[in-house]
Amino acid sequence: MKIAIMGSGGDAPGMNPAIKRFVEVAYEMGHEPYFIFDGLEGLIDGKIAKAIYKDVAGIIHRGGAIIGSSRSKRWYENEYRKKAFENLKEHNIDAIVVMGGDGSFRALDLFNKEFSINFVGIPTTIDNDIYGTDLCLGVDTALNVIRDAVDKIRDTASTFARAFVIETMGRECGYLAAVSAITSGAEVCVIPEVDFNKPLATKILQKEIKEGRRYILAIVAEGTKRTAEIAKWLEDDIGMETRVTVLGHIQRGGNPTVKDRMLGFGFALKALEALNAKEEGKIVVYKNGEFGVESLKDALKPYTIDPQILSMLHFLD
Structure with a gap:
């Protein structure tokens, strides 16, 4: 088979290890690997090329993706999907491995239904x-980037006796904020999934300050849109000078951790195995320490954070 790999949507550390493993294993299996550059936009524009071993030499430690990525409004117009199909047929490509999230998987599912181009998704967000x-690919590295930033902010917070509000990424999901709050010992965590008990937090923090607490770390998920509110509350109600740090896109960059390198390898191998087995429209998953495949229908169910994680957080109802 001729199989292409592409990125779609936001980038994540670990994409390059996955790309490297994809190329190597594809050749081992007797397939011809191809790159689609710049995601769906590149597919529409015909940015497709055969991949060779030299292309993936020395990329395992690099963040981002050597093949690029994108989001695409044009994709949702039939004429551009037809153009993308014609580009694939020009290279006789049989299937696609797509590194992305639920939006990317839905985009490729629509494509497959229209033009019968099979795909397997690698959860990359x-x-x-x-x-x-x-x-998902990239999560472990992002958590370590946040951990490093929070540890450094704590140094300043404790020196100046201040409160710091640290905003993490995650869209409508509070996973990064929740795990980061737990592992950094933050006093406050605000996520979309659970109501923040401000009266209880106020009572506890005021008591702790009277007993000698010098600083407060508050981690807020971007999806709550409450960063400014929490900062004002800490300043006005808790009575502590407060600063805000929005971590932003540093969370999506950097050298992938060992965990993300191993995940990239495993996801790529399982994706090729699924295509070898003629499985249609599958998503590779990592569950209980093992790699497997799920149907697209199951992968697109609403995600919820593990209740055990939520039970470790302070000031949540």
């Missing part, structure tokens, strides 16, 4: 909001 997989 630091948001970790794909149902059926314990981890």
Whole structure:
């Protein structure tokens, strides 16, 4: 088979290890690997090329994706999907491995239904909001980036006796914020999934300050849109000088951790195995320490954070 790999949507650390493994294993299996550059936009524009070993030499440690990625409004117009299909047929490509999130998987599912181009998805999003997989590619690195930033902010917070509000990414999912709050010992965590008990938090923090607490760390998920509100509350109600740090896109960059390198390898191998087995429209998952495949229908179910994680957080009802 001729099989192409592409990125779609936001980038995540671990994409390059997955790309490297895809090329190597494809050749081992007797397939011809191809790159689709710049995601769906590149597919529409015909940015397709055969991949060779040299292309993936020395990329395992690099963040981002050497093949690029994109989001595409044009994709949702039939004329551009038809153009994308014609580009694939020009290279006789039989299937696609797509690294992305639920939006990317839906886009490829529509494509497959129209033109019978099979695909397998690799869950690639630091948001970790794909149902059926314990981890998505890039999550572990993002958590370590946040951990490093919070540890450094704590140094300043404790020195100046201040409160710091740290906003994490994650769209509508609070996974990054929740796990980061737990593992950094943050006093406050605000996520979309659970109501933040402000009266209880106020009572506890005021008591702790009277007993000698010098600083407060508050981690807020971007999806709550409450970063400014929490900062004002800490300043006005808790009575502590407050600063805000929005971590932003540093969470999507950097050298992938060992965990994300291993996940990239495993996801790529399982994706090719699924295509070898003629499985249609599957998503690779990592569950209970093992790689498997799920149907697209199951992978697109609403994601919920593990209740055990939520039970470890402070000030949540």
